[in-house]
Each structure stands twice: as C-alpha cells, then as structure tokens.
Amino acid sequence: SYELTQPPSVSVSPGQTASIPCSGDKLGDKYVSWYQQRSGQSPVLVIYQDTKRPSGIPERFSGSNSGNTATLTISGTQAMDEADYYCQAWDSSVVFGGGTKLTVL
Amino acid sequence: QLQLQESGPGLVKPSETLSLTCTVSVGSINNGSYYWGWIRQPPGKGLEWIGNIYSSGTTYYKPSLRSRVTISVDTSRKRISLKLSSVTAADTAVYFCGRLVTVTSPYLDHWGQGALVTVSS
Secondary structure (H helix, E strand, C coil): CCCCCCCCCCEEECCEEEEEEEEEHHHHCCCEEEEEECCCCCCCEEEECEEECCCCCCEEEEEEEEEEEEEEEEECCCCHEEEEEEEEEEEEEEEEECEEEEEEE | CEEEEEEEECCCCCCEEEEEEEEEECCCCCCCCCCEEEEEECHHHCCEEEEECCCCCCEECCCHHHHCEEEECCCCCCCCEEEECCCCHCCCCCCCEEEEEECCCCEEEEEEECCCEEEEE
C-alpha cells in the first residue's frame, strides 16, 4: 500500500516561514492536499491539487510537489497557525500522512 | 453552507457493532461531483481512512477493516451510515465523515465535527 511520510514536528518563530514536507514514492506524479487540524477541532482543507487554496484560506499558505516530496509552506507564520498538518494523496483510496505538529514559538 | 453532522452512541461494548450516521445539511448527496467517506482518529494519533461510498452505491473499504465495515447511503434522508462490527478498544476514536470532491485525485473539502466513540464494557 502507498505510504506518505511526514516529520512528527516542526518549529518556527512567529513571522518566519514554516516548511512541512511530505514524502512518498513518485509523489510528484500525484496530486497532494493538505489539512490543518487545530487542537480539538476537525481538519480543514488548506491546499488541494498541490498548489490551490480554498476560498477563505490565507495567502500565506502555499504548496508545491515535485519528485518524491510535497511541501506545505506557511509564510509569515502566526500563532494561530499552530496545529497539526496532514498531507493526503489518492492511491485507489485516500492516503494520509502521519501528521506534523507545527509549533510556533 | 454545507454542514456534516455525525451522530450515534458514544459508548459501545466490546464485540458489539458501532453505528454512526452522518447527516448532510445542504444539497443532494446523490451528486456525481462528490462522494462520501469516513475517517477516524484514535486519541492523540493521526487520521485513518476507513472507506467511502460513491453516488452509484459502490463502496471502498480499507483492506484491514473490510471484513468489519459497512458504509451505506440513504439519499432521501441525506444520510451516510457507518457500521463497524466486533469492536475492540482499538476502535476507540473520533469518527469523522467527509465529502470528497470527485476529481482525478479526490480530496476532502468538508468535514463533520466528529463523534467520539469509546469501546468499553
């Protein structure tokens, strides 16, 4: 079965850029989506089809995908961005990465 | 604004069947542009895909859960149901329903608020 790998945690200072990687075999050949899950809440879609932002998602969220790695980038990170982030791809069904806890300190 | 609402018992005994319903607030659930899925999240852990159902009624289940899972849809009531049989403590989780956009690589554009189900005697 297809697997997506994410680092368990990433730290960033307020106002700096956070990058969260997601790796998988030939991941660049697939579309990747990203979800933000704040503590105690449901996941929210922040990026779909590698680079697209749903309505209402701030411009500071962006995505890229090439080779074996997709990356979620948060520019000018704010305290409110502290959350768990999950990448997701499709391989005959939904596949989630293990999640990355973003700490803003 | 589309809303998904999970409902069902919060406590299930071991070996019994977990039953949850997801009610869709707006629009038809028999729209070929979307299909519907169930996801769960054990306490303190990541997201796990359970399965999905297409507008045609075709289902897909995670292989490791296939023998115990049934997902069905009631289009007239706009409800998607999940049944998981022979539960154990390992099935304790928050269960989410979600709407998948039907594209080459589907993604979940809407999620329910989640329902915590605890398996315990």
